Amino acid sequence: MGTANYDLVVVGGGAAGLNAAFSCRERFPEKRVLLVDRESEIGYYRTLLPMFMAGNLTEDKLFFWKPGDDENLDTRLGVQVRTLDRTAKSLTLDSGETIGYARLILACGGHPVVPPVFERAVTPEGVFPVRGLSVAREIKDWLPDHRDIVVLGGGLVGSKTSVFLRLAGFGVTLVEKESHILPTVLSADTARPLQRHLENMGVQVKTSTTIDQFKADGNGAVTSVRLATGEWLPCGTFLVGIGSAPDLGFLQGAGLVEDGELIVSPTLQTVDPEIFGVGDAIYIRVAGGDKHNPWTWPQAVNQGKLAGANAFVTSPVPLKRTTRVNAQNIAGVPIMILGGPGVGSSVEARPGPGDGVWREFFMHDGRIVGGALVGDIAGAGPLHFTMAGGEDVSEVADDLLVPRTRAFGASAWSSLGQARRATIIPAKGNDGC
Numbered sequence: 001m002g003t004a005n006y007d008l009v010v011v012g013g014g015a016a017g018l019n020a021a022f023s024c025r026e027r028f029p030e031k032r033v034l035l036v037d038r039e040s041e042i043g044y045y046r047t048l049l050p051m052f053m054a055g056n057l058t059e060d061k062l063f064f065w066k067p068g069d070d071e072n073l074d075t076r077l078g079v080q081v082r083t084l085d086r087t088a089k090s091l092t093l094d095s096g097e098t099i100g101y102a103r104l105i106l107a108c109g110g111h112p113v114v115p116p117v118f119e120r121a122v123t124p125e126g127v128f129p130v131r132g133l134s135v136a137r138e139i140k141d142w143l144p145d146h147r148d149i150v151v152l153g154g155g156l157v158g159s160k161t162s163v164f165l166r167l168a169g170f171g172v173t174l175v176e177k178e179s180h181i182l183p184t185v186l187s188a189d190t191a192r193p194l195q196r197h198l199e200n201m202g203v204q205v206k207t208s209t210t211i212d213q214f215k216a217d218g219n220g221a222v223t224s225v226r227l228a229t230g231e232w233l234p235c236g237t238f239l240v241g242i243g244s245a246p247d248l249g250f251l252q253g254a255g256l257v258e259d260g261e262l263i264v265s266p267t268l269q270t271v272d273p274e275i276f277g278v279g280d281a282i283y284i285r286v287a288g289g290d291k292h293n294p295w296t297w298p299q300a301v302n303q304g305k306l307a308g309a310n311a312f313v314t315s316p317v318p319l320k321r322t323t324r325v326n327a328q329n330i331a332g333v334p335i336m337i338l339g340g341p342g343v344g345s346s347v348e349a350r351p352g353p354g355d356g357v358w359r360e361f362f363m364h365d366g367r368i369v370g371g372a373l374v375g376d377i378a379g380a381g382p383l384h385f386t387m388a389g390g391e392d393v394s395e396v397a398d399d400l401l402v403p404r405t406r407a408f409g410a411s412a413w414s415s416l417g418q419a420r421r422a423t424i425i426p427a428k429g430n431d432g433c
């Protein structure tokens with residue numbers, strides 16, 4: 001097989017990779033762009049998979065883009081990139097094809113983490129990771145005959161999945177090893193009303209524990225799982241949502257990975273300035289050495305757009321912010337996540353007014369470094385600008401926690417002024433989550 005040459009090759013057609021390809025095509029229409037993905041279908045909202053599995057959303061509603069929507073964007077789907085040769089500036093695919101590139105964007109996302117209990121034994125039928133569309137289809141077909149569901153992982157993926165399946169009438173137990181759900185983005189106090197809300201809906205929530213054994217029937221299908229506390233739970237479907245880890249095996253020997261991590265600069269360039277990295281696959285190292293990546297859909301979209309625009313310019317632009325407000329609605333409770341707690345941060349929280357309303361900031365040296373609004377999300381944008389401005393707000397932090405406050409920092413007012421003056425560019429329909 002010969003070599004096909006492209007100006008830009010993007011590895012991964014998720015939120016980050018597709019947006020990188022779109023933005024490069026828009027900015028540099030003369031460039032030849034190829035997108036490679038091992039999934040045979042791309043252009044769908046991963047974030048909506050829990051609704052789809054629960055039968056609340058038809059499959060056509062999952063897609064925001066299909067190959068052929070842009071005839072100048074070439075794709076190779078259902079094929080995996082096996083190796084990268086930086087000297088030859090080429091990739092080899094498992095189809096045997098070699099692809100040459102002038103610029104490369106690595107947007108290869110993450111691979112679901114497998115719980116240790118299934119590493120020691122043959123995985124029974126009825127156990128699925130919640131990550132991609134093909135497995136989500138299998139789950140959807142499996143569920144009607146296996147209605148006792150255990151979801152492992154109380155993060156965003158596990159909590160959303162539990163809620164949608166419970167709303168669809170399934171029996172759901174959510175198991176989280178930390179003391180509360182959403183442990184990477186909420187403090188225990190703020191997570192509590194949300195957890196109560198899930199329990200009121202009929203989701204059984206088991207915290208501070210995990211699964212350490214399972215039983216299967218004669219056909220090899222899971223029938224029950226045991227908590228580390230010794231309690232057995234009936235289980236016909238076991239869904240794993242304990243996170244994902246970047247799958248960087250194909251970069252072995254390419255000199256881009258440091259201690260198992262693909263690290264990029266704020267301009268999203270790796271140590272090789274012609275190779276960029278975006279989305280769940282990377283960490284961004286900022287001045288001072290801290291590494292960031294919130295691994296969310298809005299960040300993946302943002303980073304993809306920037307990398308595509310940076311690919312062929314002589315002075316690449318740095319990412320403005322490594323955080324972005326992330327809106328959620330968990331069974332009627334609106335949540336806005338500003339960012340998780342940083343190392344050494346303290347919590348300032350305030351309940352109400354009203355039931356189920358909680359706001360919190362993670363503070364470091366008087367600055368807001370993260371936080372969340374639960375139940376009432378008014379003012380999330382200006383609060384995010386205040387956080388991004390890095391101002392010392394220790395004197396007004398308590399006022400900022402009140403819904404409909406006007407006590408925002410100076411950087412918020414200046415950013416709001418700019419935002420009002422800026423031209424609003426219509427989204428391609430894939431900014432949501």
Ligand SMILES: Cc1cc2nc3c(=O)[nH]c(=O)nc-3n(C[C@H](O)[C@H](O)[C@H](O)COP(=O)(O)OP(=O)(O)OC[C@H]3O[C@@H](n4cnc5c(N)ncnc54)[C@H](O)[C@@H]3O)c2cc1C
Binds near residue numbers: 046278297
């Ligand atoms: C069920 C679920 C619900 C979620 N809900 C939310 C939410 O509500 N809000 C939110 O902000 N975030 C949510 N997330 C997280 C969000 O979806 C991810 O942060 C985002 O999709 C990451 O995009 P990405 O493009 O970096 O990676 P991915 O979407 O994982 O895309 C990477 C692509 O690269 C391909 N690939 C990898 N390696 C190779 C290779 N060697 N060769 C070829 N192709 C390769 C993969 O097949 C994949 O299609 C959710 C995630 C899941 C799984």
